[in-house]
Amino acid sequence: MLLFQEIRNYILTLLQQDEIATGSKLPSERALQEHFNSTRITVREALIRLEAEGLIYSQKRKGWFVTPHKLKWHPATKVNFYELAKQQGFTAQTRLVSVNKIDNINFTDIFSAQSLYHLQRVRSLDNRAVMFEDIFCDAQRFDGLNKHSLNSSITEIMAKQYATNVVKEQSIISVTVLPDNVCEMLEKNSGTPCLKVVRQRFDEQQKLVDHNIEYWLHNAIEMIVEGQ
Amino acid sequence: MLLFQEIRNYILTLLQQDEIATGSKLPSERALQEHFNSTRITVREALIRLEAEGLIYSQKRKGWFVTPHKLKWHPATKVNFYELAKQQGFTAQTRLVSVNKIDNINFTDIFSAQSLYHLQRVRSLDNRAVMFEDIFCDAQRFDGLNKHSLNSSITEIMAKQYATNVVKEQSIISVTVLPDNVCEMLEKNSGTPCLKVVRQRFDEQQKLVDHNIEYWLHNAIEMIVEGQ
DNA sequence: CAGTGGTCTAGACCACGAT
DNA sequence: TCGTGGTCTAGACCACTGG
The missing domain is CATH 1.10.10.10 (Winged helix-like DNA-binding domain superfamily/Winged helix DNA-binding domain)
Structure with a gap:
């Protein structure tokens, strides 16, 4: 041996x-x-x-x-992060890192918007940072989004304040390592493996609501997918 | 730097x-x-x-x-591996490694069967081995399964020869490393990261049809999950 | 057979954390 | 300040691959 x-x-x-x-x-x-x-x-x-x-x-x-237990996560259902964590005995936190209004240059192919909101958030379970996300959405459509409390569910704010309901979503999931700027946010070493989830969500008119990039620590999550 | x-x-x-x-x-x-x-x-x-x-x-x-391009894979839909690979410009192969009839001791909680078939297969894209799988199913129900050609779709054999249709499935997906016996099969070094997929498939009567454990090379696959 | 990758030794310096 | 982890050097031996 x-x-x-x-x-x-x-x-x-x-x-x-x-x-x-x-x-x-x-x-x-x-x-x-x-x-x-x-x-x-x-x-x-x-x-x-x-x-x-x-x-x-x-x-x-x-x-x-x-490593603590993994969070069992259903990427294909509209689940609230806090709900899910609570059910499984975790305490969940979300911390808003930044909100910016930017010109839409990176996503012109998918967003017809002129400018976008770009949010960055860190999510933790029992005070352990396990996920970093970039969220992009149309700044005109969600005008004033930055004035709401962005430490909880964006989905809820979009529904209640902007009458926008997500009815469809697509996630592309791959295994890679955390980008270096994300490493710093999560206090991890450069080179830490992760699960990368690129998610697009659509409303009733099939219009793109938001485009998110999530980086999950690979040892903090387990995905459950149901089919047919 | x-x-x-x-x-x-x-x-x-x-x-x-x-x-x-x-x-x-x-x-x-x-x-x-x-x-x-x-x-x-x-x-x-x-x-x-x-x-x-x-x-x-x-x-x-x-x-x-x-690394070649990744295979885009939809774990929540009934896709044929060969079809999928072909659509994306790969040549797919499946190699049966072993078939055994075993006593059901490991899965008594989920299979009511006395004995199980245990298949092991390796799947390749363009002659690169990218996946190893263990398949377990009821040996009485699929009596004589070992006499069929098991290098192609098991789903098809179950449908055509045993009138068994899969109508529901659940996959649990996590990131880990290949077990050492799988490393040998795929000619990889011990410690190679992978995506582990544990999948259970059910028929119209909600009865478990098969229980599979798949190990995918993490750099050979990208999952696409659609929701709602 | 030469060259390669897999494993291992025995040190070193530095930046940062805890105290 | 001391111990820690992160990075790096300069070697070594072995098993295996490919010519």
């Missing part, structure tokens, strides 16, 4: 024997190195592997921690 | 300038090391990063290659 695999298995038994509670810190890299009479490179090999498996995660320069 | 980031960017420009065709080999690690007057560890840091981003992939002891 390879050395880094042995170290991986050793840490795994620590997790399984509940010697390290969910969310708490692993022994330091140098402590593990000493325990196995090895080097930090090899220890990190094992840690990075466990991170890829989704069992542990690192927080920039703070250490390695045990 | 960090050294491994510079190496990453350098390789990226090679890809973007089409100096390396899709599917072909990158310069060797030692060549890159020399080019940057660095060490293999640092070069591998850059390569592993690009792999996590989905832009390149490694084949065990053969080298690093440029």
Whole structure:
């Protein structure tokens, strides 16, 4: 058995024997190195592997921690993030990072709008930042959106304040790593794997309501898709 | 800028300038090391990063290659793998690895069956193995399944030979790494990231038809989910 | 057989976090 | 200030691939 695999298995038994509670810190890299009479490179090999498996995660320069349960998420249904989190025993938070009005240059092919609102938000579960999103929508159509409280459901604001109902959506889901600016927001190391979701939502007239890009930590989420 | 980031960017420009065709080999690690007057560890840091981003992939002891286009896949619709691949310009293959009749011990909670068929298959796009799947179904219900050609659509065989139609399905999708036995099948290194899909399909009587576990190379697939 | 990738050692320096 | 994680050097051995 390879050395880094042995170290991986050793840490795994620590997790399984509940010697390290969910969310708490692993022994330091140098402590593990000493325990196995090895080097930090090899220890990190094992840690990075466990991170890829989704069992542990690192927080920039703070250490390695045990991954909490994953949020089960249904991308194809109109679910409220808070509702969903609550049902599964999490406390959810949303933090608005920025709101800007921008010229529509990037999405001219899909938005006919002249200018767009661009929101950035971070979502957390039990105070752990797990998702970053960019939201784009027509600034004329949703004029004054920036005056509403954007820390909760945008869908609700669009429905109640702008009589806009989403009736259809399409999500494109892929696996990649967090862009560096997102890493900073989520306090993650550059290179952290993630699930990228590009979602477009449409109203009754088949008109594009918003265009969102979500980056989910890969070990914080599990998607459930029902078909037929 | 960090050294491994510079190496990453350098390789990226090679890809973007089409100096390396899709599917072909990158310069060797030692060549890159020399080019940057660095060490293999640092070069591998850059390569592993690009792999996590989905832009390149490694084949065990053969080298690093440029990732082809991703297959766009709709997990919530009854699509035929071959059809889908063909539409997108790929040639698809399916290889049956094994068929076994086993006692139902692992799935007693979901299958009422005494014994199960267990199939293992590998699916490829343009001769690149991109997916491994375990399929479980009731051995009494599909008695003699092993006598059919299992290199094509199981759904079709169930419909035509056993009058069984799938009307509902649920998929649970998560990001993890390939189990080691799957790595061997797909000729990948241990630790390769993947998309894991656990799918259950049901007939008109809401009875479970089959239970599948699919492992997709994360850089070979992009999922599209439509909602509402 | 030469060259490659996979694994590993034994150090080092720095920026940042905790205290 | 001390310990931590993030990055990096300069080697090494082995198993395997491809010619």
